[in-house]
Every structure is written in structure tokens, then in C-alpha cells.
Amino acid sequence: MTTMRATRWHEPAHRFQVDEIEVPAPTGADVQVQVKACGVVPNLRNVIHKFPEWFPHLPLPDAPAIYGLDPAGVVTAVGPDARGFQVGQRVYVNPVRTCGVCVHCRGGRPVRCNAYTFAGYFGFSPASKAVQARYPWGGFAEYLLAPVDSLAVLPDALSFDNASRFGYLGTSYGALRRGNAGIDTTLLVNGATGTLGVGLVLLALALGVPKIYAVARNRALLERVKALHPSRIETFSTLDGATDAWVRARTGGNGVDLVVEALGPEAPLEATLSAHRAVARGGTIVTVGGQQQAVPIDPIWLMAYHIDYRGSSWFTTSQAQEMADMVGSGVLDMSMLQTQRFGLDAVDAAIDAAGHRELGGFSNIAVCP
């Protein structure tokens, strides 16, 4: 038996432990990927420690569980039906797993599948338990199996470290696409210095968004954001006043076409509300943030001003491929991200580091088995 090292979360011990377990062999349309880097997001600590209490309806994988949301690596074996991929290819593994057979999966809209599940993270309904049993492999291990339709091919210009950022980067990309961001959009990014926010700014630049209003608290990090493209990005610290007044003063009183809400779970409600008030008549507010409190929304305002709130959950594998292609062509620049790398025996330290990033969203935390 060939074995590998995998960092697993154990219950009731309630801790990570490096175990030697069997290397899974691919069947059907699965491929085996040797993990080179797996992204660690700040929210992983919440998922493991808080979700059972905060969101009891979101099932976690059964212990001992291999977490790890964003793996990138090399194909090392392919199942008999995994056409189109060869051993040696560099790939990002989209952790989304669905049932594959419901009307929504068959209709090409997997996000609507009731069994929608993130491998190595959590699921969205009781139906996720069966999917988690079928794909119990997260990225905190030397090898994993993934279905062939979850793979994005990486260009040489895209490092494994940067590809391991694709989860939150893709969430930002999915949000911008959900809001139809493009060359005719004025955009407000609320929470622009965080993991989602920096991704939003980078991808909005890549999509040709002409004007980006970047709002956050930390002035030093906002300066870094501004430096990404000083003529297209304007920054504002919420320490200096109300977001809506600042934006309206810069848009002839009209507000912006698109607000993307990307504040973290602890942000005050007023920071969310003030940004939403900056939307123009007919505008869209896409939410990918972690705001926990119910947000008061006036339904008459929604109607009379044609306002559109759109939740955006993750992204599709084809969108991951689009991001990889943008890095390959040079349209998307990820060179300013700074990766801190951790071994399989240091997953706790990696999660700690993800919670204390001095460079905000410019920091990238990866476990590299």
C-alpha cells in the first residue's frame, strides 16, 4: 500500500494531526493531483470552530477530516474516463462538488444544486453529506482526487502559490461577473484591502473597469491599493467620514453603477449601509461579504430606484479557467501578492497567519505539502 501524509482534523481531540493514510487511486472521471500549494483563508478558523454554532445548517466533513479549500498541483494519475488530462499537467482544483444529476446540474447551473458542497471546507444542505462522503479529500494532504470537470489548467506564468489564491480571487471574479462589471461600469469596492477586496480591485482592473472607488479603514493598506493603478483607483478611509457622501461628491451626485460588498464578518453595520447608499438609480449591489447582521432594506427604494441586490456564491470552473488565461496573457497581474508558506505539520500556524495578515489582502497564506 502506498501511503501519504495528510493533516486531518480529529474529534473529539479537536485538533489537527499529521497522519499516514492510503493514497487514493482515481476511478471513473476522477484525476489524482499531487498538491503543491493549498490556500488558507481567514474564514477557515470560523468554519472549524464557529460554524457548528453560527450556521448549524451548513454541514462540515466528518472527522477525521482533511480540510483545505484551494489546492493547486500536478496531475499524477487519471481515471479511465478522465479524458482531456494527462499526467504532468499543472492544475487548480475548484473545490465545488455537486450531485451532478439534478435538473440544475443537468442544466449547467451547478450553483443551484441542493447538494452544493465545498470539498475540504463545508456544505450547504443535508444533501451535502453524501457529496462529502464521495469526495472527502481537501488540500491539506500530499494527494487528492477530484472530478475532471473541476480542473483549470494553469499557464506557466501562474505559480502554484498564486493559483492557491484562486478561491477567494474567484469569488471576487464571480461577483464582478454577476454584477456585469466591465468597461462601462463605475465600481465601489467596500472592504478593498481585504482578501476579497484586493482580488476585486485586481480583477476589476483586468476587466477594464474605468473607475474604482476603493473603501476600507486602514490608510496604509489603502495606499498600496491606490498604487495598483493611481489614475483609475480612488481610495477612502471610513475613518474619515461617510462612504456615500464621499462617492456622491465624486459622481455628480449620482452614485456608482455597481457596489461590491466585501467587508468581513465583524464589520459594523453602518459601514455596509453607507456603501450601499452610494449606489446609483438602477444600480446593482453584489454581496460576497461576511456581514452577519440583518441588513435593513427599504422595499420601496428597491422598487422606485430599480435597485438589484445579488448574492454571489463562489464561481464556476470555467471562470477559474478565465482567470488562469488572464494571468497567462498578462491581463491579470498577481505579482504583488506575497505568499507565506507552511508545511503540513504547521496548519495551525498557517490558520493563525491567515488571521493576522499585516499586508491585508496582499498577503497570501499557503500550506505546501
Next chain:
Amino acid sequence: MSKTMRAARMHAVGQPLQIDRVPVPSARPTDVVVEVKACGIVPNLGNVLHHLQEWFPHLVLPRLPAIFGLDATGVVAEVGSQVYAFKPGDRVYVNPARYCGGCRPCRMGETTHCLSYSFNGYFGFGEHSQRMFDDYPYGGLCEFMTAPQYSLVKLPDNLSHETAARFGYLGTGYRALRQGKVGPSTTLLVNGISGTLGLGVALFGLAMGARRILGTGRNKELLAKVKALAPHRIEVFSTDDGSIAHWAKGLTQGEGCEVVIDALGPGTPQAPMLDALAALRRGGHFINIGAVAGELPVNLHKVMDADQRVSGSAWFTTGQGQEMADMVESGQVDLSVFEHCVYALDDVNTALGLIANRNGGFSNYVICP
């Protein structure tokens, strides 16, 4: 001395409308003059006349004395020198939506987002709305009115003026259905299905092929009448009998509805609206066209996780009005269910007083000058 006509005008807020003699207008180059045959009055007109400035101080009421009347239909009596597609004798509905044509949203083709968007004969949304009312001072409660050529919907012979005078609220429902991309696979929930707005949503939802329409209301007699429109496709539920979400999920294998359109009237409490929001399925779209007031607490985290949309829809374009007229012409939509309550211009105050006694959305109150 110029020709004169009769017009119902409001001279002071809270006072009855007064029948005055005013000059008949003539057509400016891109306008037509329409001889009004029927003008719809909606339950909300009384609110607009009596309470608008107090309830919604940011909305603009035309300077008094003013001719109100939102939904006018009639026959073209005169065309301006630059009118291309209409001639005297054409039967038309006049879409009361006025826009400037010159602001950025207008030039981008989003005329509903016009910074001066105003309803002729009703109220306006923008700082320049009064100028719009000065340009188009005639609502439908008079014998002749001016209208820009862009506002005209050509009526087929099988669409009566009385029925076309209902196009305002019908169109509001139609646009919401279009926003929700309602089609053959849609399970649609209409919150408030037996009202003036909700019944129109049901009629056009049927015409657009929705496979199933779930409708809520209070009055069981009216609900039974709605169900009789298409007994095998419509299910109805009285909110006196429990939770909307529980009922809707029970009919959809626990999943909920793809599209929820809220058409509750003014003065309805928030609880049934929140209940309907909870009936939205993963990936679903909630659209408000109703008049529930006050800030609704919305869990945007759930909206994000479930990839949902929560938006408002206002009115409809002239193009959409023409689509509706075409659907009547071809028989795709059946509008024969309305019970017309016809009043002369002299009896407009009586009609406004009686509209509270309507038979739900089935009653159609029109003034025929």
C-alpha cells in the same frame, strides 16, 4: 379664441378634483395629441393625491392645479411635424413614463434610470421632474393630452380602450416577470395574487408559460377565483392559514420557488413579505413591485450563500407595452377576466371614492371622458 376641453384638476391637496375648462393643446414636433377614450385609475391614486408629499417627501408632485391620470388610452388626433410612425386615427396606449433623453442613463438606453424619470399625471422621481410636468402637463383625466411619440403603444383591434387602460399595473407585473426570466421551467410565487398588481402578474405569468404559479392572499373567495383561471397550474393559499414559506416548500419538495414577485399593497405589514422571501429557492430571484413600507431586515449572508437576487422593478418600457399588446393580439394572453367599472369624467371623485370597494384585482376602474 382657442378650442377648449374639460379637464379634472386638483387645485389643493386633499380637495376633490374639479372639472375645469382649459385650452386643447396642439402637438409639438415630436409629440402627438391623443383624444382620451379611457383612463385607468388605480387604488394608489388616492394615496398619491392625498399623502404623497407627507409619506415620500423626496418624490415630486406636479405643481397645482394639475391634471392627474396615469393610464390613458385613446385615438391619435394630431401628429407633430417630426412624428414618423403614427397618424390621426391610430388607437394607442400612452405610457406615462417620461424621461429626458439626454442624461447618461438615457443615452445608455436605460430610460427607466433617467435622472428626471417622471410619471405623467402622477408623480416624479428626480430634481427636474417639475420641468417634465411643465413640458407634459396633461394626465389622462381630460379630453385631449399631448404625448411624445416614444411613449405610444399601438393597440390591436381586439384590445379595448378600457382594458388597455389597465396597462400600467399589468406592465409593472410584466417587467418583473421579464426580470425574473420567467418561462416554462419556472415555479413562480406571487405574494398578493388577487390584488390589482398580483392578478396581472398571474395572467402574464400564465401567458409566459410558467409551469406553476403559487399565489397568496387573504380573501379566500378571491383566491378561488384566481385559481379558476388555470386550476391545474395555479395553487392558492390564504395567509390566514399559516406560513407562506412552509406552504411553498411543501409544494416544491422542500426547495422553494425560482421567482418570488411581491405585489402586496400599501399598509401591508412586513411579516408576509419576509415570509415570501423565505420561500425563495437556491439561485432564486425575489422581485418587489409592491408597496410594503419600512426597512425590511434581510440576511444578505444567506442571499450570498444561496446565490439569490433581491431586487425591485419599476414600471415598464414602451417596448414592453408593445409586447403586451402583441400578446393580446395573438391571443397569447387572456385579459377577458376584468370587470370594467366605467365612470364619466364628471364622476371622477365618485369613482375614486368607490375604488376601495373593488372586487380585488378583477375590478377595473376607468374614466371615459
